[in-house]
Amino acid sequence: MGLLSDLAARFRHERATLALDDIQALILRSRPEPYVGLHAMLRFDDAARGRDLVRRLAGHIPSAAGWTGDRAAWIGAAFSHQGLQALGVPQASLDSFPLPFRQGMAARAAQLRDVDGNAPAHWEAAFEPGNCHLALTIYARDEAALAEAREKALGELARSRGVTLVGSHAFGADADAKNPFGFRDSISQPAVAGSGVDPLPGQERAIAAGEFILGENSETGAPLAMPQPPELGRNGSFVVLRKYASRPGAFNDFVRDHADGADAQERLAAKMVGRWRSGAPLNLAPERDDPDLGADPARNNAFDFSGDARGFICPHASHMRRLNPRDGKLTILTDVNIHRIIRRSSTFGPKWRPDLTAADDGKEERGIFFIFISARAYDTIEFLQQEWINRGNFIDLGEERDPLVGLHEAPGTFTIPQDPVRRRVDGITTFNRLRGGEYLFMPSLAALRWIGAGGWA
Structure with a gap:
């Protein structure tokens, strides 16, 4: 539906x-x-x-x-x-x-x-x-x-x-x-x-x-x-x-460079986003994608992070968890409900393919119009850009930036909590370039x- x-x-x-x-x-x-x-x-x-x-x-x-x-x-x-x-x-x-x-x-x-x-x-x-x-x-x-x-x-x-x-x-x-x-x-x-x-x-x-x-x-x-x-x-x-303007080829290259085999690459991509490609959230499908779950609006959002305080399932640094911490504990306290937004984003260009490389980026225009609606829209976007997207202090990650929409003029890092030692994946670049x-x-x-x-x- x-x-x-x-x-x-x-x-x-x-x-x-x-x-x-x-x-x-x-x-x-x-x-x-x-x-x-x-x-x-x-x-x-x-x-x-x-x-x-x-x-x-x-x-x-x-x-x-x-x-x-x-x-x-x-x-x-x-x-x-x-x-x-x-x-x-x-x-x-x-x-x-x-x-x-x-x-x-x-x-x-x-x-x-x-x-x-x-x-x-x-x-x-x-x-x-x-x-x-x-x-x-x-x-x-x-x-x-x-x-x-x-x-x-x-x-x-x-x-x-x-x-x-x-x-x-x-x-x-x-x-x-x-x-x-x-x-x-x-x-x-x-x-x-x-x-x-x-x-x-x-x-x-x-x-x-x-x-x-x-x-x-x-x-x-x-x-x-x-x-x-x-x-x-x-x-x-x-x-x-x-x-x-999106760079899916560069994203594909990054995932391929840091994970061996298709399954591991899909897992790394899901860790960066917080969901599998179908939309199934990691917290409900931690081991593998579940397309039926991802397509079901009655189930694909029915979760929180209360049982994943350390981020072992969905990393704190993932795109989804950064922009909607739900009931997660934040180092910099904020009322999450006053930063909620109605999204009306729209995608343009050819569909994503797994064989795209950085050399393909720019040959055909691909991207997204990020559009959101809120009575606090300007305070919210400037807060998101300053704190949740282009900084990591609120989750004890210093200057680490959003892996998908953050601005990385120098190669960045994505942190995946693990026991006993967390994994730091280096070399993230800017995968979405603002064009207006x-x-x-x-x-x-x-x-x-x-x-x-x-x-x-």
Whole structure:
């Protein structure tokens, strides 16, 4: 059962307390599996004409109210700070946004540790500061549904003046929903209180809606600060978009160089990720992959690390355990629930193959758009980049970095706890190179109409 059909089966309208008919579907609706789609980045060159496009696009963007699972495609829309500025949103409203959003992702490179090969100087033109004003994302079940949705969105653009398409990128994955390294992706998602969808086994409890939806109570018991006026901020959320060019051939080479035989190589790769390629977690399948487990959303997340305190099964340094420590003991204390994110990542390029080598990287474009949604998005991504991804102090590993998404300008190390002596695997390089990104605001449907109508006038 795919993520979308599973959510639809668990949705109970009578349990929903959120304003689902005002929240963009992309926030609370998971992508289908398999999926295809399109990211399009637009720049507003004329305020009035830009607002007219937003007004027309608003009619094509579905709400989260339709949890029946029968929609073949849907469109989401999110703005950069410079995009809202270009549309003429009043300065008082612009100033009410968080500082990182106002500055933009490129200006926050130091806080994000986007340096050296990941620095903004190496980003694609669509993500150069000031270029991406509006990001449109289309998810669809198949190419026919994508073509219909694309015609709606880009058809409105074609009928517009004063708006420029600065970049677009097709993406997609088959029913296995695997990322460029051959691992099932976006498995762990938080349950959102008030969404009408009960938590799955392993999700413990629903996270307070205000961690994801502005205007609702957060984990602190009160709403987080939101953009003003309420017509603009309420029922919206913040989005982090980061495009990575992946190097699966280099990853394959690393695994081959440090493990003898196919089984040992798969085990090392799983240790680095925290799951087998099917999505089966090491803590439920410690000896070998279990594809049935990996494909079952009722079981593939039903675990914690309480029985693996020393990391003998799933290393503390693995990608999955770093980014979702669950109930693991952290040296640097933090409330894990305020760093939960809704993932909407998308894979592009040919599928992973075991015979790929570093010499193949770059011949065909492979990668991932890392996209997540949270009312604390900017604090969260900067915390993740500084502490959980590009440092290891929180798990007593000093400067050791995430083996999959960490920036390794000098060859890095991956630590595998063992008894009596832990194993340190040296020579990790950067397997995902940042090619651009932006901090975005995803407004409610009412706010889209408010922006399109110039509601401040």
